[in-house]
Amino acid sequence: MLTREYMLNWAMIAALLFVPLAAWTLDEPFIITLATKAAILALAGVGLNIALGQGGLISLGHAAFFGIGGYAMGILAAHAQNYEPLFGWPFLFEGSNQMPLIWLVAVAASASAALVIGALSLRTSGVYFIMITLAFGQMLYYFAISWSAYGGEDGLSIWVRNEFPGLNTLDPIQFFAIAYVILCLALFFAARLARSPFGLALAAARQNEDRVEAVGLTPFTLRLTAFVISGAITGLAGALFADLNRFVSPTMLSWHTSGEIMIFVILGGVGRLYGPVAGAALYILLEHLLGGISDYWQIFLGLLLLLIVLFARGGLIGALAGREKAHG
Amino acid sequence: MTYILVLEQILNGLQFGVMLFLMAAGLTLVFGVMGLINLAHGSLYMVGAFAAAAVAGWTGSFLLALIASLAAAAAAGALMELVVIRRLYRRDHLDQVLATFALILIFSEGTRWLFGSFPLFLDVPPYLSGPVTLPGGIEYPLYRLAIILIGLAIAAGLFLLIARTRIGIQIRAGEADREMIAALGVDISKLYTLVFALGAALAGLAGALVGAIQSVQVGMGEPVLILAFVVIVIGGIGSIKGALAGALLVGMTDTLGGVFLPRLFTLFMEPASAASAGASLASMLIYILMAGVLLVRPSGLYGGSA
Numbered sequence: 001m002l003t004r005e006y007m008l009n010w011a012m013i014a015a016l017l018f019v020p021l022a023a024w025t026l027d028e029p030f031i032i033t034l035a036t037k038a039a040i041l042a043l044a045g046v047g048l049n050i051a052l053g054q055g056g057l058i059s060l061g062h063a064a065f066f067g068i069g070g071y072a073m074g075i076l077a078a079h080a081q082n083y084e085p086l087f088g089w090p091f092l093f094e095g096s097n098q099m100p101l102i103w104l105v106a107v108a109a110s111a112s113a114a115l116v117i118g119a120l121s122l123r124t125s126g127v128y129f130i131m132i133t134l135a136f137g138q139m140l141y142y143f144a145i146s147w148s149a150y151g152g153e154d155g156l157s158i159w160v161r162n163e164f165p166g167l168n169t170l171d172p173i174q175f176f177a178i179a180y181v182i183l184c185l186a187l188f189f190a191a192r193l194a195r196s197p198f199g200l201a202l203a204a205a206r207q208n209e210d211r212v213e214a215v216g217l218t219p220f221t222l223r224l225t226a227f228v229i230s231g232a233i234t235g236l237a238g239a240l241f242a243d244l245n246r247f248v249s250p251t252m253l254s255w256h257t258s259g260e261i262m263i264f265v266i267l268g269g270v271g272r273l274y275g276p277v278a279g280a281a282l283y284i285l286l287e288h289l290l291g292g293i294s295d296y297w298q299i300f301l302g303l304l305l306l307l308i309v310l311f312a313r314g315g316l317i318g319a320l321a322g323r324e325k326a327h328g
Numbered sequence: 329m330t331y332i333l334v335l336e337q338i339l340n341g342l343q344f345g346v347m348l349f350l351m352a353a354g355l356t357l358v359f360g361v362m363g364l365i366n367l368a369h370g371s372l373y374m375v376g377a378f379a380a381a382a383v384a385g386w387t388g389s390f391l392l393a394l395i396a397s398l399a400a401a402a403a404a405g406a407l408m409e410l411v412v413i414r415r416l417y418r419r420d421h422l423d424q425v426l427a428t429f430a431l432i433l434i435f436s437e438g439t440r441w442l443f444g445s446f447p448l449f450l451d452v453p454p455y456l457s458g459p460v461t462l463p464g465g466i467e468y469p470l471y472r473l474a475i476i477l478i479g480l481a482i483a484a485g486l487f488l489l490i491a492r493t494r495i496g497i498q499i500r501a502g503e504a505d506r507e508m509i510a511a512l513g514v515d516i517s518k519l520y521t522l523v524f525a526l527g528a529a530l531a532g533l534a535g536a537l538v539g540a541i542q543s544v545q546v547g548m549g550e551p552v553l554i555l556a557f558v559v560i561v562i563g564g565i566g567s568i569k570g571a572l573a574g575a576l577l578v579g580m581t582d583t584l585g586g587v588f589l590p591r592l593f594t595l596f597m598e599p600a601s602a603a604s605a606g607a608s609l610a611s612m613l614i615y616i617l618m619a620g621v622l623l624v625r626p627s628g629l630y631g632g633s634a
Contacts, residue, residue, distance in 0.1 A: 058422050058425060124622065124627070127359060128561060128626075130365060130421060131557040131560070131561050132561060135554060135557060135615055136615060139611075142612065143611060146608045147608055149604075255550070259429045262429070270422070296438075296440065297437075298437045299437040302432070302433030305426060305427075305430035305433070306434070309423050309427045310427065
């Protein structure tokens with residue numbers, strides 16, 4: 001059905017493609033980089049939105065997965081550039097500068113972390129869940145700071161961006177293409193997930209836990225699965241983000257990052273599939289425009305966020321596309 | 329490793345725990361009474377520290393600085409409650425998290441704009457500086473001892489306030505049944521503002537007291553805020569007793585772990601890697617403690633139902 005939201009989604013995803021293409025023809029690599037950043041941050045938001053929007057799980061610790069993805073890239077690439085194997089036993093495991101392998105490791109590592117953190121945190125709910133995810137995220141942050149083998153507080157720099165077979169990743173538009181395609185795949189996946197039997201059960205668990213239990217499903221398992229998928233996607237975004245900057249540091253794990261990923265979701269509109277795309281694009285735009293005017297641009301970001309939360313709960317998409325169709 | 333070192337570290341842990349209690353008490357009261365999760369509590373801690381540093385700079389009096397920290401944080405807290413927080417009580421936790429995260433951005437950047445990015449320094453007054461000799465021959469900084477005593481006195485005062493006074497009864501009634509005490513004629517919105525300002529004042533005082541040991545800078549409240557969350561998760565949300573137990577447990581674990589774990593590791597590792605492995609593990613210790621408590625008691629040591 002051609003609702004306004006549906007058309008808006010297509011317009012946004014087309015704009016995110018069109019702007020860097022226009023910048024490419026005009027030879028403005030900086031704008032391409034900004035668009036790449038928006039696409040990657042949107043991907044992180046799409047990940048969080050599976051837990052937050054679909055599962056109703058308010059995780060304030062998604063920086064953990066974002067950072068683990070980043071460190072997966074940093075560690076593999078650092079070993080590859082120094083020609084040191086990560087470990088030689090029980091099998092030889094060498095570093096790598098191949099993006100597909102790095103993504104695989106990033107997804108596996110962040111999914112495993114999400115499994116452990118989720119299994120512990122989902123024993124609780126409500127405010128406890130918020131605080132515990134926050135605390136686990138912060139635990140990894142302090143761990144990264146004290147882990148001097150991989151740069152500690154200074155982080156890890158990579159000299160050359162990692163490679164993708166058949167593409168020149170150092171060319172901004174080609175790296176943008178990679179991020180954009182992954183974002184589209186993730187959006188497609190999230191949309192399919194929401195309409196799958198699993199997604200419907202997850203939404204039901206958010207709306208009425210008792211009924212879900214009564215029909216024989218286990219809310220805990222549903223939520224944990226959603227949390228793991230969510231963490232894995234955010235981890236993939238972390239690996240891409242680290243590759244964009246060729247740098248990874250504990251900042252990626254800090255709780256401000258968790259808050260920012262959540263802001264992308266909220267600026268766009270909670271529970272909207274394309275909310276993170278709108279939110280991340282708006283965030284980058286604000287950072288770029290306001291950041292040029294004042295060093296203290298986050299005051300305005302704070303005010304804007306406050307106004308959206310207090311008075312315009314649908315976020316950007318809600319304002320443009322009207323109210324969400326009624327549910328729950 | 330002598331017993332003096334151990335006792336010294338236990339006192340340090342106690343001092344840290346008492347400071348965490350001042351932070352956690354406000355958070356847990358606000359959650360218990362209003363059902364609100366306030367991420368901006370760390371900003372109130374920062375406001376207190378900056379107010380103290382500014383007043384100490386103008387007047388040179390540490391006592392006035394402490395009073396200023398209480399007053400400024402309470403005022404900032406009351407303002408925050410009146411303008412923003414009271415719109416959030418009926419909202420879900422997600423809205424509360426976002427709105428108070430927005431407040432952090434506003435407070436942090438606003439403070440950076442007013443005071444600049446460089447840390448300020450708050451000096452320990454002469455009558456509280458220098459070491460004292462405790463029974464048993466332990467030399468311990470007088471200022472840290474004073475912090476422990478102030479913190480314990482405030483903890484005792486808070487328990488009395490809640491157990492014995494009219495306000496305390498209203499606070500406990502508010503935790504139990506909001507509608508009922510409103511129906512009994514208590515001005516609930518005034519009570520909420522009061523509770524929020526009280527929690528803010530405690531956070532501000534903690535900021536000022538710690539500011540004299542560390543530096544006063546933007547963002548100083550956030551690490552403490554997250555530790556305070558760990559404290560109330562361990563103690564049980566809404567419970568002052570839990571906050572005290574959790575704060576002391578976290579303070580001790582963090583301090584003793586940071587000192588003794590690297591030493592412990594030297595028993596079976598070479599010194600350099602023992603130091604770094606010990607430090608890494610020590611930095612994670614309180615979160616491991618939290619995970620352990622959650623496995624056994626998901627709603628905290630003194631928590632009712634989550």
